[in-house]
Amino acid sequence: MLLISCPNCGARDETEFHYGGQAHVPYPENPDELTDREWAEFLFYRDNTRGSFAERWLHSTGCRQWFNMLRDTVTYDIQAVYPMGAPQPTVDPDPDDEYGTASVAADSTTTGSSGPSISGTDLGPVDASTAPKGATK
Amino acid sequence: MARTTAHATQDNDLSRRTSPAAPLAEAFEAGSVAGVAELREEPFLTMVGLRVKRGTEVGERIAAVTGGLPEGSGGVSGNEGTSVLWLGPTEFLVVAPMEAHEALGGDLIRSLLDALGDGEGQVVDLSANRTTFELTGSRARAVLEKGCSLDLHPRVFGVGTAFSTEIGQIPVILWKTGEESYRIFPRASFADFLGRWLLDAMREYASPEVP
Ligand SMILES: [Zn+2]
Numbered sequence: 001m002l003l004i005s006c007p008n009c010g011a012r013d014e015t016e017f018h019y020g021g022q023a024h025v026p027y028p029e030n031p032d033e034l035t036d037r038e039w040a041e042f043l044f045y046r047d048n049t050r051g052s053f054a055e056r057w058l059h060s061t062g063c064r065q066w067f068n069m070l071r072d073t074v075t076y077d078i079q080a081v082y083p084m085g086a087p088q089p090t091v092d093p094d095p096d097d098e099y100g101t102a103s104v105a106a107d108s109t110t111t112g113s114s115g116p117s118i119s120g121t122d123l124g125p126v127d128a129s130t131a132p133k134g135a136t137k
Numbered sequence: 138m139a140r141t142t143a144h145a146t147q148d149n150d151l152s153r154r155t156s157p158a159a160p161l162a163e164a165f166e167a168g169s170v171a172g173v174a175e176l177r178e179e180p181f182l183t184m185v186g187l188r189v190k191r192g193t194e195v196g197e198r199i200a201a202v203t204g205g206l207p208e209g210s211g212g213v214s215g216n217e218g219t220s221v222l223w224l225g226p227t228e229f230l231v232v233a234p235m236e237a238h239e240a241l242g243g244d245l246i247r248s249l250l251d252a253l254g255d256g257e258g259q260v261v262d263l264s265a266n267r268t269t270f271e272l273t274g275s276r277a278r279a280v281l282e283k284g285c286s287l288d289l290h291p292r293v294f295g296v297g298t299a300f301s302t303e304i305g306q307i308p309v310i311l312w313k314t315g316e317e318s319y320r321i322f323p324r325a326s327f328a329d330f331l332g333r334w335l336l337d338a339m340r341e342y343a344s345p346e347v348p
Contacts, residue, residue, distance in 0.1 A: 008209070008210055008225065008226060009210040009300070010210065012286070012287075012302070013286040013303075015286075015303060015306070016302065016303060061301055061302065061303055061308040062210075062225075062300075062301050062302070063210065063224065063225035063226065063228075063301070064224070064225050064228065065225055065226065
């Protein structure tokens with residue numbers, strides 16, 4: 001169970017919240033000019049980040065307000081909570097963070113190219129070419 | 138901007154209405170242990186949903202009617218009879234006795250609408266949205282702790298504060314009205330489930346304590 005700090009209400013159980021997906025996905029400026037493919041990518045394609053990930057959350061059984069959160073998708077460590085509309089804060093990768101001892105080779109098919117935020121950690125060799133084409137945006 | 142008022146008619150027969158937890162009234166009585174854990178429904182309280190910004194001109198006008206608007210999470214303000222619970226940064230719930238409703242000759246909603254005027258905000262009669270449970274007694278906190286993840290210890294949860302949260306996985310507003318008394322506001326359709334859940338949680342306190 002995550003304990004999430006709502007900017008309005010303080011720390012509450014994860015069950016009081018709803019997940020709103022990836023943050024900072026802007027609505028297209030000229031939706032009419034998009035091709036079907038671009039429109040589909042805006043609607044359905046999201047990053048599948050291993051590591052620090054900016055996402056939207058709604059405190060649905062509390063103050064009913066949206067906010068953004070920077071969460072590590074591996075350790076579930078909540079690195080930052082910040083208001084909607086605010087730019088994504090930069091969080092230094094913690095050198096002490098260990099992503100467990102399990103081999104990453106087994107799930108390498110779901111791992112895209114490693115992002116800069118996790119490049120300092122020991123993930124072993126990651127072969128981007130093994131990722132399915134659709135997995136990277 | 139929504140303006141909602143109840144339309145009082147000449148032949149309102151309020152004696153015929155049924156509160157959401159009325160079918161459980163006997164069970165509540167049978168399941169209550171005096172002074173330890175007592176549960177009852179306080180039906181038909183007048184409730185008004187407010188959407189307004191504190192500190193604005195219209196916010197001040199509305200605050201003058203309600204006896205203030207609470208500042209932040211947990212806050213409750215009000216004057217005698219009327220309480221305002223903080224639900225969100227621009228959202229509040231007014232709770233007042235049944236008689237404050239215009240169906241019974243009260244003028245609370247009318248005064249709030251007048252205070253709102255054409256200002257930015259909302260005054261909505263929500264009296265039928267939720268019902269009210271009153272849970273009292275020395276073990277009332279222990280009953281709630283079985284299904285509420287908030288820290289209910291008095292050093293954190295003080296008398297005169299209220300929070301939107303979950304009890305038994307039901308979204309409710311929980312208001313601590315006294316050292317050993319709580320008001321719980323579930324939505325009407327959850328009243329039966331939550332009532333039975335609370336009765337179940339109270340059951341152990343009706344049994345003799347195991348030495
Ligand atoms: Zn909140």
